Amino acid sequence: SGDGTLSQTLSQYQAVFEAPQGTGDYSRNIAFAVTTNAIAAAINAVDEGGSSATGLALATGTAGSITNALTIDSSQNVLVELTTAQALYTLTPKLQVETTGSDAGLSAWRNENGAGGPYLFLGKSRGTSVHADTIVQDDDVLGSLMWVGADGSDRNSHAASIIAYVDGSPGTDDMPGRLELNTSADGAASPTLGLRIDSSQDVNIPNGGLAIGT
Numbered sequence: 466s467g468d469g470t471l472s473q474t475l476s477q478y479q480a481v482f483e484a485p486q487g488t489g490d491y492s493r494n495i496a497f498a499v500t501t502n503a504i505a506a507a508i509n510a511v512d513e514g515g516s517s518a519t520g521l522a523l524a525t526g527t528a529g530s531i532t533n534a535l536t537i538d539s540s541q542n543v544l545v546e547l548t549t550a551q552a553l554y555t556l557t558p559k560l561q562v563e564t565t566g567s568d569a570g571l572s573a574w575r576n577e578n579g580a581g582g583p584y585l586f587l588g589k590s591r592g593t594s595v596h597a598d599t600i601v602q603d604d605d606v607l608g609s610l611m612w613v614g615a616d617g618s619d620r621n622s623h624a625a626s627i628i629a630y631v632d633g634s635p636g637t638d639d640m641p642g643r644l645e646l647n648t649s650a651d652g653a654a655s656p657t658l659g660l661r662i663d664s665s666q667d668v669n670i671p672n673g674g675l676a677i678g679t
Contacts, residue, residue, distance in 0.1 A: 482510070503528035511548075513539050522548065553613045554623045587629070605631045607642065622654040632664035 482494040495508040505528045511520045518539035524531040535545055542550040545562040562569060573583035587608025592599035601607070607629045616622040626647045633641035641664035647656035661669040 499528040504531060505529075506531060511536070511538075551620065553620050554611060555621060601631050601635055601640075603631055603633055603635075607631060616654070622649075623656055624649050626656050 494510050496504045497506040499505045505526065507524045509522045509524060511522050512518075513520055520536055520538040522533045522537075523535040525534045526532055533546070533548055535543070536548050537543055538550060540550065541559070542557065543560045544550060545560075545564075547561065547563045550557050550561060551563070562571065573585070575581065575583045589601055589605060589607050590597045590599045591601055591605070609629070610627045611623060612625045613620055614622055614624055628645050628647065630643050630645065631641065632643035635641065643661060643663040645658055646660040648659050649656045658671055659673065661671070663669070
């Protein structure tokens with residue numbers, strides 16, 4: 466419809482495929498075959514159980530041998546090379562990549578005859594809807610980079626982080642900020658502040674010393 470809401474009426478769709486009926490079952494809704502009975506790629510519906518929750522899985526490979534490459538689950542998590550969203554430090558990211566090799570990475574590459582390079586934005590508002598621009602407040606977190614390691618039981622052990630905060634009173638064309646670098650001590654699983662750069666660009670090391678050299 467005009468407001469972006471998807472219709473729940475079957476007659477509004479040009480093609481309807483039957484969804485799988487058992488938890489964990491796949492329904493090969495759209496398949497691409499090179500030869501008879503040799504499927505090279507497929508888009509599958511996946512029954513996740515509970516209130517008919519259904520995800521989508523995109524499988525690719527060679528004729529007769531395909532595996533899941535990308536899954537969009539019923540919570541709209543996007544998963545690359547895994548089928549179940551994983552919690553990291555008690556949070557479940559909407560985009561997850563997990564592999565068993567050296568290709569577990571993300572890239573952004575820019576080709577242009579100019580000085581500009583690729584970029585990554587992390588941002589926040591105090592709004593409660595998509596596209597909101599409600600002003601943030603002093604000490605709000607604008608974004609975090611977190612490093613988490615498996616500790617043998619789960620993925621909740623947090624080794625280090627870099628966090629950006631609002632550092633003052635923001636306003637139109639005015640966004641004071643500070644960066645905090647945090648690390649976890651031996652025997653701990655939650656980082657503590659190691660270094661702070663505030664909106665005046667003063668550098669503070671609250672709990673340790675500055676060592677220069679070896």
